[in-house]
């Protein structure tokens with residue numbers, strides 16, 4: 001498990017670098033005596049052979065993760081899979097999503113394929129591919145073209161392969177009155193709470209509630225200039241027990257469709 005620990009640590013170190021807000025929120029909670037446990041880590045890619053979910057999941061599958069469930073998010077042109085660790089349920093779940101590039105305009109498809117073509121041959125075979133970041137040149141005009149069509153395409157183009165967000169297990173937080181109380185605390189502490197799809201997405205009846213901060217804007221250096229882009233939010237997931245008493249481990253397609 002040494003490699004898995006290393007990979008998960010690398011994902012978090014990278015996340016804290018591109019989304020310092022997430023690291024500050026984790027610290028804010030720890031300072032209140034809360035245990036910060038990760039429910040899931042989201043990772044994004046293009047559904048292009050060589051860099052698709054099969055490429056992104058390889059190192060994690062080798063370290064004990066199995067695909068558990070698939071989700072289709074047609075509005076965002078995404079397919080997603082959640083993975084669970086087969087021996088250690090205490091490990092964070094992984095949520096991989098891939099943008100269905102074939103469903104973009106011809107122009108956007110050409111831009112995406114042009115980015116993927118810049119990767120070194122065999123780059124995806126490296127054990128730390130999922131945390132390799134962006135290793136292609138991208139112009140601001142190509143980024144704008146992608147952004148006009150798909151925020152998901154623009155995010156992967158701008159940030160490359162790395163975690164899109166870490167989601168904290170809100171069931172393990174004890175000092176708040178549910179996610180609504182946690183959101184009030186975040187707002188009082190100066191953080192915006194994402195309102196897309198409702199401040200709290202999901203419900204106890206659906207066995208999962210989620211909320212997230214508004215992703216902070218960061219400068220991304222492109223080939224011709226730097227642009228301000230939303231990086232990653234800090235997310236929270238609160239799970240409820242199923243009829244058999246075990247906690248629901250899946251995701252809600254409707255909540256995922258507005259998930260940052």
Ligand code: NI
Pocket residue numbers: 040042095165167235259
């Ligand atoms: Ni999430």
